[in-house]
Amino acid sequence: MANIVLISGSPSKNSKTASITNQLQKELIERNHRTSLIDVRELPAEDLLYGNFNSKAITHTHELIRHADAVIVLSPVYKGSYTGILKAFLDLLPEKIFAGKVIAPVVTGGTIAHLLSIEYALKPIFSIMGAKEILHGVFILDTNIQRNEKGDVFLDRELEERVESLLKAIERKEPTI
Template identity: 45%
Template sequence: MAKAVIINGSPTPGSRLTAVMAHSEQMLTNAGFEVERIDVSSLPAEDLIHTKFESESIVKANGLVAEADAVIVASPVYKASFTGVLKTFLDLIPQKGLAGKIVLPLFIGGSLAHLLSIDYSLKPVLSSMGARHILGGVYAVDAQVARTEQGGFDMDEVLVERLNAALDELVLETRYRAERNS
């Protein structure tokens, strides 16, 4: 069974990014993937800030990344880049910790003004960590994810189509790599 891990770089539980990640997790589960999630803001702040590689929480999170065939990196966009809390965790993943993995960036921001933040802020960091197969990613705008009165979310149909296409590509590439390596 293929394994995927979603690295949630949002400092805010219940943000609009939650809907995007939940949809992604459901699609991957339906495709037969075992899916885990790392909520970076739930990791001990002291471990992140002081780069405690040996911390039990960091070792466990890095183990999930190491075991994964596919990695989704999800973050809201603040000041034209991904969150600082996400960067602190990425700094704790071993230097080549993303080597051999299919990586899908998922970003959400207030406007299209930061559409290229995936390409200019995240992809160079992922490449420095050994990622060689980084998919194009999906950039969503806050307006594409509406909060419902029941406390849930409704995603715009166009966003759902783009997200489904990216996740289908992730599934196909992960399966292709597994078949090629077996």
């Protein structure tokens, strides 16, 4: 059993990325992992906007991440990169907090043309934050995210397989972390 933190980085109320996050969390729980969710949208906006390093809500997230074996970071692509709210949050984390953890990016986007935002936007910041083990990650086109009224997500088979591979990759790292 691994301790896995999910960081969901969309500011949107009816967020597709958040639906994916919830689905992944459910699947991890079914696989007997311990999980914690950090929904950046739920953190105090003023603390994020004014860079309040002493915010209790933010320092609590430090503890969750410190105790994690793996962190899944989820963001929509906004203007070719990850979201500003996610950056505001990451800026408030201790510099090398991802050291010794497996980091897995999951990105949703409107065009496959921005697939590489994982490589040129997210992975460098994970590295700056001390990550040495950054998994390949998954890019999900927003048109492929089907949801029912309860918020359950349905992905096509190919995407399901890519998500499954990501979860297995996290689990394969488990004994070494």
